[in-house]
Amino acid sequence: MRTLDQVVTEFPFFAGMEPEHLELIAGCAKNVRFQAGERLAREGHPADTFYVVRRGRVALEMFVPPRGPITIETVEPGDTVGWSWLFPPYLWHFDARAVELVRAVAFDGACLRGKLESDPVLGYELLSRFAQLLIERLNATRLQLLDVYGHRPRV
Amino acid sequence: MSMAIAPASEPLYVAGAMTPEPFRVLRKRRETADTWTLELEPVGGEPVVPAPGQFTMLYAFGVGEVPISSSGDPAGDGLLVHTVRAVGAVTEAICRTKPGGILGVRGPFGTSWPVEEACGCDLVIVAGGIGLAPLRPALYQALADRNAYGAVVLLVGARTPGDLLYAKELEHWRGRFDLDVAVTVDNAGGGWHGRVGVVPKFVAGASFDPESAIALVCGPEIMIRYTVAALLERGVAKERIYISLERSMKCGLGHCGHCQLGPVLVCRDGPVFRLDDVEPLLKVREL
Amino acid sequence: MTETPTAPLNGVLEPQSLGALVRSLSGRGYRVIGPLLRDGAIVYDDLSSADDLPAGWTEVQDAATYRLERRDDEARFGYSVGPHSWKRFLLPADVRLWQAQRRDGGPPEIVEEPPPDEPFAFIGVRSCDLHAIAVQDRVFLEGAYVDRDYAARRGSAFLVAVNCGTPGGTCFCASMGTGPRAESGYDLALTEILEGGHRFLVEAGSERGAEVLADLDAREAGSDDIEAALHVSHEAAHRMGRRLETDGLRDLLARNVEHPRFTEVAERCLTCGNCTLVCPTCFCTSVDDVNVLGGDAAERRRRWDSCFSVGYSYIHGGSVRPSARGRYRQWLTHKFGTWIDQFGTSGCVGCGRCITWCPVGIDVTEELAAIRVADGEVDHAHA
Numbered sequence: 001m002r003t004l005d006q007v008v009t010e011f012p013f014f015a016g017m018e019p020e021h022l023e024l025i026a027g028c029a030k031n032v033r034f035q036a037g038e039r040l041a042r043e044g045h046p047a048d049t050f051y052v053v054r055r056g057r058v059a060l061e062m063f064v065p066p067r068g069p070i071t072i073e074t075v076e077p078g079d080t081v082g083w084s085w086l087f088p089p090y091l092w093h094f095d096a097r098a099v100e101l102v103r104a105v106a107f108d109g110a111c112l113r114g115k116l117e118s119d120p121v122l123g124y125e126l127l128s129r130f131a132q133l134l135i136e137r138l139n140a141t142r143l144q145l146l147d148v149y150g151h152r153p154r155v
Numbered sequence: 156m157s158m159a160i161a162p163a164s165e166p167l168y169v170a171g172a173m174t175p176e177p178f179r180v181l182r183k184r185r186e187t188a189d190t191w192t193l194e195l196e197p198v199g200g201e202p203v204v205p206a207p208g209q210f211t212m213l214y215a216f217g218v219g220e221v222p223i224s225s226s227g228d229p230a231g232d233g234l235l236v237h238t239v240r241a242v243g244a245v246t247e248a249i250c251r252t253k254p255g256g257i258l259g260v261r262g263p264f265g266t267s268w269p270v271e272e273a274c275g276c277d278l279v280i281v282a283g284g285i286g287l288a289p290l291r292p293a294l295y296q297a298l299a300d301r302n303a304y305g306a307v308v309l310l311v312g313a314r315t316p317g318d319l320l321y322a323k324e325l326e327h328w329r330g331r332f333d334l335d336v337a338v339t340v341d342n343a344g345g346g347w348h349g350r351v352g353v354v355p356k357f358v359a360g361a362s363f364d365p366e367s368a369i370a371l372v373c374g375p376e377i378m379i380r381y382t383v384a385a386l387l388e389r390g391v392a393k394e395r396i397y398i399s400l401e402r403s404m405k406c407g408l409g410h411c412g413h414c415q416l417g418p419v420l421v422c423r424d425g426p427v428f429r430l431d432d433v434e435p436l437l438k439v440r441e442l
Numbered sequence: 443m444t445e446t447p448t449a450p451l452n453g454v455l456e457p458q459s460l461g462a463l464v465r466s467l468s469g470r471g472y473r474v475i476g477p478l479l480r481d482g483a484i485v486y487d488d489l490s491s492a493d494d495l496p497a498g499w500t501e502v503q504d505a506a507t508y509r510l511e512r513r514d515d516e517a518r519f520g521y522s523v524g525p526h527s528w529k530r531f532l533l534p535a536d537v538r539l540w541q542a543q544r545r546d547g548g549p550p551e552i553v554e555e556p557p558p559d560e561p562f563a564f565i566g567v568r569s570c571d572l573h574a575i576a577v578q579d580r581v582f583l584e585g586a587y588v589d590r591d592y593a594a595r596r597g598s599a600f601l602v603a604v605n606c607g608t609p610g611g612t613c614f615c616a617s618m619g620t621g622p623r624a625e626s627g628y629d630l631a632l633t634e635i636l637e638g639g640h641r642f643l644v645e646a647g648s649e650r651g652a653e654v655l656a657d658l659d660a661r662e663a664g665s666d667d668i669e670a671a672l673h674v675s676h677e678a679a680h681r682m683g684r685r686l687e688t689d690g691l692r693d694l695l696a697r698n699v700e701h702p703r704f705t706e707v708a709e710r711c712l713t714c715g716n717c718t719l720v721c722p723t724c725f726c727t728s729v730d731d732v733n734v735l736g737g738d739a740a741e742r743r744r745r746w747d748s749c750f751s752v753g754y755s756y757i758h759g760g761s762v763r764p765s766a767r768g769r770y771r772q773w774l775t776h777k778f779g780t781w782i783d784q785f786g787t788s789g790c791v792g793c794g795r796c797i798t799w800c801p802v803g804i805d806v807t808e809e810l811a812a813i814r815v816a817d818g819e820v821d822h823a824h825a
Contacts, residue, residue, distance in 0.1 A: 059351065071343045074351040076360070099348045136356075143353045144341045148375040149284030149314040151242050151758060172587045173539045173729070173742065177549030198549045216542065216550055217733040217740035242758045257549045403757050405729045408587040411747070412726035413754065415776065418696075418783030423586065439699050440825075441768030 004029055008105060011052050013080055013129060021122050024115060028108040034098035040081060041096035048090065048110040050082035056102035061095040069095065073140070083130050085109030172408055175214040175259025176200050178235060180252050186238065186320045190285065191250045192226065195235040195258065202233040205263035207270055207292035208399060208427040212407045213237060214259030215248035222404045223249075224289035224426070225263065230299055235260065238288035238320065264407040266427045268293040269397060273369035277305040279361065279391075281382050283312045283354055283374025287320045289399055289426075290373050294328075301333055306363045308335045312354035312378065315340050316347045335362055354378060355385035365390035373399040380437065383430060393431040400426055400433070417442050451652060453660025454667050455632075455642040457518060460492035463602070463630075464565070466657040472563035472600055475531060477524070482510060484524040486531075489565060496521070503611040503683070503794065505803030519566060519634050522610030523793050527722035528571055529578065531562050532595045533746075539591075541734075541741045550740070557590060561598035567628065568606055569621030570613075570793040574722035575601075576627055580785045581725050591744075600650065603628035607636070607674045611683035612794025614807060618688065620791045623675035630655060633671035643671040684794060686807045687814060691788075694814055695779035699771065700825035703812050708767035710802045715748035717773065717796035717804075723789045724748075749773055767824060774809065 008014065008026040017025075032051070034040060040051060040058060051058075058075040072094070075081050084092050086109070116123040178195040185191050197203070203211060205225035214220040221243075227236025241250040252258060270278075270293050278297055282290045297304055309328060313319045319338065329336040337357050339350035350357070354374075370391055372382050379398050386396055402414040402421040414421040417436045419428070436442055455463070467474050476489040479496045489495070500513045501521040513520050542550040567575075579596065582589040603624040606613075615621030624631050629651030633643040644660055646652035718724040728747035733740050747754060749772050755762035763769050781789035790806070797805045 057348070057350070067344060069345055071347060071351040074339075074349070076350070078360075140353045140356060143355075143377075143381060146377065147314065147341065148378050149312070149318060149341065151240075171540065171554045171590065173744070174552055174554055177552075179549070214731070216544060217731065217737060219731040220729065401757060402762065403755050405727070405747075408589075409585045410582060410587065410589055410725070411728065412749065413728070413747075415772070415780070415784070417775075418780040420784060441763045441765060441771075442699065 032106040034102040041092045047084035047092045051104040054103045057099040190240045192238045206267035208267040209263040211262030218248040219245040226288040228295040270296045274303040277363040277368040279370040281310045281372045283378035286374030355381045358385035370396045396430040452645045467563040476565035486526040503798045535746045539742045544738045557594035563600040565602040569624040570615045570791040573620040573791040577723045601628045603631040605633040612797040614684040615792035617686040618792035622678040684807045692779045695775045702821040704771045713750040715750040718748040720795040720799045
């Protein structure tokens with residue numbers, strides 16, 4: 001039975017980080033569980049947490065009146081949810097909802113924020129990983145924006 | 156340069172390759188809001204059995220003709236199957252044709268997916284949008300000889316859940332234990348519990364051995380570009396990736412010039428290409 | 443078994459006897475086509491007799507320039523090539539392929555257009571144009587599919603070549619290895635000799651050519667006649683209006699697809715497509731499926747098309763080559779480069795028509811030389 005510390009160390013997201021940093025991060029972590037349909041995050045609400053999904057699928061949604069909630073991306077096991085905790089105003093930009101039973105590790109962003117300030121190396125390590133994640137998300141989003149499978153209506 | 160004079164006597168009267176054969180629509184199924192699958196049988200003539208990846212020139216009486224890939228089972232009952240998206244006057248006319256109606260067929264033309272050549276390898280099939288239609292025959296052929304392959308992976312991307320082709324078959328394929336199927340859409344409303352995101356993302360996590368895999372990719376050219384990038388990043392060699400391209404076609408015979416892509420004619424040297432043969436061409440805009 | 447005497451392989455004709463050539467051909471059922479003066483140019487059309495030939499005329503050709511001028515002799519073929527080429531007859535601009543009639547309850551009845559049964563005799567086929575015909579033969583006869591309309595016209599065509607004595611200002615067949623002397627591919631070849639007495643050396647290049655030659659009142663060719671004929675070609679080869687370095691041309695173009703020269707040319711090119719119309723090897727066609735009178739009848743027609751039109755490369759969503767730069771590049775790189783990959787020969791025969799008939803005087807020899815001189819340069823703004 002692995003400890004939470006071990007689980008955190010094994011996340012690919014943190015690969016290559018120094019053991020003392022990993023210990024620090026694990027110190028801000030806890031196991032969480034969401035039933036199908038439960039919300040991990042609410043658009044506009046304070047963002048003090050990020051999650052790494054261990055099992056199940058999380059849907060990132062935006063509410064588009066009158067269509068209702070539209071899923072713009074799903075997050076699979078191993079992926080990370082949430083970067084809004086890193087930058088002011090620390091508010092979620094979307095909803096995150098468990099599509100099925102989700103087990104994840106939740107990281108206390110408020111606590112981590114303080115530690116990033118005092119340890120620039122830790123700050124750099126985490127920020128560069130989140131920057132990489134943002135780049136991937138941006139590229140994917142741009143592809144989705146292009147609506148490559150749609151077709152332009154004839155003029 | 157030496158030149159031979161054609162013999163002066165008989166004109167070379169070869170069968171009119173520009174004349175369509177009449178085919179009757181036997182069955183028609185609506186796949187999505189703008190896409191239909193038609194099953195055709197010849198009216199009195201020989202059946203046309205395209206190899207996976209090949210296309211025919213499909214003619215709607217008095218309207219026009221378009222190249223459409225075969226989407227049927229090459230080992231099936233001999234019916235010609237085409238999945239057509241209504242995007243213009245001709246495809247709209249084709250999609251409006253009811254069972255019993257007549258369409259014209261010329262072909263089959265073009266190169267085919269290397270399904271047999273991929274025996275002994277992992278087979279990775281990546282389809283975007285209508286690109287699943289030309290790939291379905293390759294999947295059928297592989298599944299008919301399943302033991303000849305290692306892992307067989309199918310990655311399908313579509314705009315929304317309502318735009319997925321062959322929904323029932325997809326479910327059936329997902330249920331097989333010897334087939335790894337991942338489906339993703341660009342966006343979805345409530346009620347969809349599947350993946351949302353772009354196809355290349357799922358190449359990274361799919362279960363296959365890059366060194367022994369053959370990848371077949373079809374979809375909009377930009378989706379092909381990004382999927383190919385993901386496959387290359389995964390370590391699949393360029394010589395093991397095959398893509399299907401399309402260009403304007405008027406004849407299918409290599410006579411009209413329209414389908415040129417640099418040094419190749421897509422109707423004759425394609426539509427299925429090995430990536431290393433065409434990759435430099437795809438990088439040149441407006442080639 | 444009686445041995446038939448072999449027909450003579452060459453002979454010498456007086457200019458007055460050219461009429462006999464025309465009569466012999468039309469008497470054998472050929473529709474005789476040859477050069478004649480019309481609309482301020484020398485064009486190819488029906489010859490009723492040798493008197494229709496533009497005797498004593500020549501052309502002055504240069505970039506965006508064509509005009510007729512009188513010669514001071516009565517040479518029958520004292521010019522090069524005008525705006526027409528023989529593809530006008532071998533690959534007509536508009537051909538019906540088939541007609542279809544809708545029937546109640548059944549498939550439409552399709553009736554293919556019968557093959558043309560009117561054999562042509564072309565008088566005055568220059569060496570460049572002989573090569574052009576061979577280039578089109580590769581496309582339409584030697585691929586996986588044969589174009590039967592082209593095959594029928596080509597198969598029955600009788601070719602009377604003419605070896606140029608007066609090359610034009612835009613000619614560069616010598617650079618392309620396609621002239622000025624016709625080596626093969628003709629039924630008869632004429633060389634017009636003006637020095638030492640106006641006469642024609644006639645050479646047979648095929649059995650049926652020899653048969654027609656036997657009809658004519660030709661005297662035996664002496665060694666001086668043959669030498670004089672060779673001299674005409676030798677002189678012509680040194681009076682080409684243009685030259686082109688062809689060494690490694692295909693690879694040069696393949697590695698310079700983003701050359702700044704294409705951007706420059708695009709500022710001049712009107713994409714009018716004149717070059718593709720006058721070029722003897724351009725073969726692109728399109729297909730029109732048309733309804734006839736009310737919808738129960740339809741037909742399919744084949745017509746000339748040009749890669750310079752925006753719609754040429756249209757697939758759902760747009761054209762692959764919307765810009766003039768893209769379209770000019772397509773034409774130039776196809777003609778001199780990728781044609782070789784596609785069909786095994788160059789697409790250019792050095793006839794110079796595209797230079798003469800371009801309204802803004804774009805000169806392919808100049809463009810290619812400019813690319814060669816600046817090999818490797820890239821237009822980063824458009825690449």
